[in-house]
Amino acid sequence: MNTNRYWEGKKVFITGAGGFIGSHLTEMMVREGASVKAMVRYNSSNQWGWLDTLSPEVLEAIEVMPGDVRDSGFVRHFVKGCTHGFHLAALISIPYSYVAPRSYVDTNVTGTLNVMDACRDFDIERVVTTSTSEVYGTAQYVPIDEQHPLQGQSPYSASKIGADQIAESYYRSFDLPVVLLRPFNTYGPRQSMRAIIPNLIRQGLAGEVVRVGNLTPTRDFNFVLDTVQGFLKAGATKAAEGQVINVGAGYEISIADLIKEVEDLLGRELNIVQQEERFRPDKSEVFRLWSNIDKAKAILDYAPQYSLKEGLRMTVDFFKAQENNEKVALYHV
Numbered sequence: 001m002n003t004n005r006y007w008e009g010k011k012v013f014i015t016g017a018g019g020f021i022g023s024h025l026t027e028m029m030v031r032e033g034a035s036v037k038a039m040v041r042y043n044s045s046n047q048w049g050w051l052d053t054l055s056p057e058v059l060e061a062i063e064v065m066p067g068d069v070r071d072s073g074f075v076r077h078f079v080k081g082c083t084h085g086f087h088l089a090a091l092i093s094i095p096y097s098y099v100a101p102r103s104y105v106d107t108n109v110t111g112t113l114n115v116m117d118a119c120r121d122f123d124i125e126r127v128v129t130t131s132t133s134e135v136y137g138t139a140q141y142v143p144i145d146e147q148h149p150l151q152g153q154s155p156y157s158a159s160k161i162g163a164d165q166i167a168e169s170y171y172r173s174f175d176l177p178v179v180l181l182r183p184f185n186t187y188g189p190r191q192s193m194r195a196i197i198p199n200l201i202r203q204g205l206a207g208e209v210v211r212v213g214n215l216t217p218t219r220d221f222n223f224v225l226d227t228v229q230g231f232l233k234a235g236a237t238k239a240a241e242g243q244v245i246n247v248g249a250g251y252e253i254s255i256a257d258l259i260k261e262v263e264d265l266l267g268r269e270l271n272i273v274q275q276e277e278r279f280r281p282d283k284s285e286v287f288r289l290w291s292n293i294d295k296a297k298a299i300l301d302y303a304p305q306y307s308l309k310e311g312l313r314m315t316v317d318f319f320k321a322q323e324n325n326e327k328v329a330l331y332h333v
Contacts, residue, residue, distance in 0.1 A: 004236075007236065011034070012235075013037045014085070016088030016130075018040035018048050020186075021130075022050075022086075023050035025088070037078060038062050039069070040067075042066035042068055046066070048066070053190075069112075072114040087115045087128070090130065090163075091107045105155075105162070109162040112163035116178070120170060126178075128179045128234045128235045129164075129178060129179070129180055131183070134157040135150050135164060137151025138151070138288055139288040143250070143290045144289065146246055150164075164244070171241070177242075179237075179242075179245065180245065181230055181234045182244060184220035184246065184248030184289055185221045188315050189315055192328060196258070197221070199211075200259060201266070201315060201316055202328070204263075204266050212278060214274075214280070215259070216287070217254065219258075220290050221249060221258070221311070223310070225305070225306065226249070226305055239299050243295070245295050248290075250290075251290065252289065261312060265316050
């Protein structure tokens with residue numbers, strides 16, 4: 001990752017550590033020499049999401065704390081004693097946000113407020129909070145830079161705009177050293193089936209019907225290890241404080257063309273069926289996402305390391321293992 005051994009000995013907290021991106025970040029932080037406190041959402045079965053699948057060496061090096069970002073008292077207990085933080089915990093499914101919008105405000109906005117308050121109280125040296133390219137809505141111009149207007153085109157994206165504004169206000173009002181990292185469409189091993197790439201690969205491998213929605217929108221797909229690179233660099237770079245920074249691959253591809261890429265890797269034609277219920281409402285659809293990553297290059301020295309074909313190949317290899325398919329079905333985070 002080339003962060004010049006910055007993370008050695010740092011005491012780092014990660015919310016949402018049991019999720020797709022969070023588990024990769026946790027794993028990488030341990031390799032970088034950090035001491036990690038990992039928050040996973042509490043459940044009665046004591047499952048830790050994807051952290052359950054990490055190697056014994058990684059698990060021995062982290063402190064796992066089940067809890068909930070909506071609980072301010074727990075968040076304070078969790079953050080205390082850390083020097084740096086990464087806030088990834090969020091509700092992320094766009095379709096569910098149409099039927100349960102209050103849940104998104106409670107988790108994404110109030111949860112972020114709780115994390116910012118705790119970081120302020122305990123003088124955290126730097127906290128990276130996770131935005132999303134969905135806050136831009138469908139592109140008014142491309143590639144999308146950080147000055148692009150924000151558009152709440154779903155309750156999910158509106159809640160993330162609110163969370164971003166809370167975090168930014170704590171930088172401006174209280175000098176909290178916040179970095180707003182804005183990943184575009186991250187994909188890779190451990191991603192749940194609600195995302196398009198795992199859906200195409202897993203069902204394609206099984207020879208099943210692959211149910212999809214609109215094929216015309218474009219997305220900027222970034223491999224998960226490149227997204228994690230962005231997190232590490234954002235947390236280690238003083239000049240990033242107070243900045244909103246896009247992290248993506250820097251190109252767009254339509255869902256129809258993505259399907260062709262997956263078909264080439266699988267060596268078979270996928271049985272694609274479009275379903276009307278998988279289309280977003282007309283005014284809620286995001287038709288184009290394509291990141292301008294010039295700012296990330298300039299401030300973070302960020303550059304994607306994996307091509308789409310390389311990342312898709314690694315993701316296909318992951319889903320070829322039956323045990324991994326079972327884990328995706330179990331954790332779905």
